[in-house]
Amino acid sequence: MPVTLAILTAAGAAVLGFANGANDVSKGVATLAGTGRASYRTAIAWGTLWTLAGALASFAISAGLVNAFTSAIVGPEVLALPTFPLAVATGAAAWVIFASLTGLPVSTTHAVTGGIVGVALAAGGAGSVRWWVLLSGIAAPLAVSPLASAAIGYAVQGFGARVAPACVCVEESGVAAGLTGADGAASAVFAPGVVVRTCRCAEGGGGLPAGGTGGGWRLFPAQALHWGASAALSFARGVNDNAKIAAIGALGLTALHADLRVAFAVTGRR
Numbered sequence: 001m002p003v004t005l006a007i008l009t010a011a012g013a014a015v016l017g018f019a020n021g022a023n024d025v026s027k028g029v030a031t032l033a034g035t036g037r038a039s040y041r042t043a044i045a046w047g048t049l050w051t052l053a054g055a056l057a058s059f060a061i062s063a064g065l066v067n068a069f070t071s072a073i074v075g076p077e078v079l080a081l082p083t084f085p086l087a088v089a090t091g092a093a094a095w096v097i098f099a100s101l102t103g104l105p106v107s108t109t110h111a112v113t114g115g116i117v118g119v120a121l122a123a124g125g126a127g128s129v130r131w132w133v134l135l136s137g138i139a140a141p142l143a144v145s146p147l148a149s150a151a152i153g154y155a156v157q158g159f160g161a162r163v164a165p166a167c168v169c170v171e172e173s174g175v176a177a178g179l180t181g182a183d184g185a186a187s188a189v190f191a192p193g194v195v196v197r198t199c200r201c202a203e204g205g206g207g208l209p210a211g212g213t214g215g216g217w218r219l220f221p222a223q224a225l226h227w228g229a230s231a232a233l234s235f236a237r238g239v240n241d242n243a244k245i246a247a248i249g250a251l252g253l254t255a256l257h258a259d260l261r262v263a264f265a266v267t268g269r270r
Contacts, residue, residue, distance in 0.1 A: 012089030054238020
């Protein structure tokens, strides 16, 4: 692979990663901003942080996914094409950017898969695509995922409906103690303290529940779970999508490395 082509492939993978982040980060934190729990900027920053963490983690735990989006779908004759990774990255990035600009729902997984299949069909025809692997290993999970998410969401909603009204109240409190001085005079001393207890309170209401003795805080488990769920979604998306994009870039770098080794070997013999 010429150096110029390798650079273009790396640039294409980078553009695809940019388009993916611009489109998908907001999905993981949309409910945080939509419900008013966080400002748009705060929600995006939260999603970006956990997406980055997932992307870094993908280098250690996503080897199988990288294989699924390269050698598992098409044959080695397609992977050996010097233009294969560039064509896939360009096609996927172009569609994701177009969908993002026009407000269409889009999936990076669908875009990358379509790009791989399109290049394989153009290069070697229908016989160059491993259709059974494509259908069973990629298309089937993509079709099942909305149903699985719906079932899990249905179950979690029942649990959340019971948790949402509850909160943890942290209140300032104190204990009055009687003291007798050296002169026999009695006095009272108020010792400050903190009381932590579960309580029921309307979310968004200010102040403390009845019975509080001063300043304090309300901690809402439902809000904590909401933030945690958005973090988990962003992390998982980073793990999943980064592996696919990295696979495309890795193909270009691998081919470039092989060409450089050949060039060095030829130069050394001279």
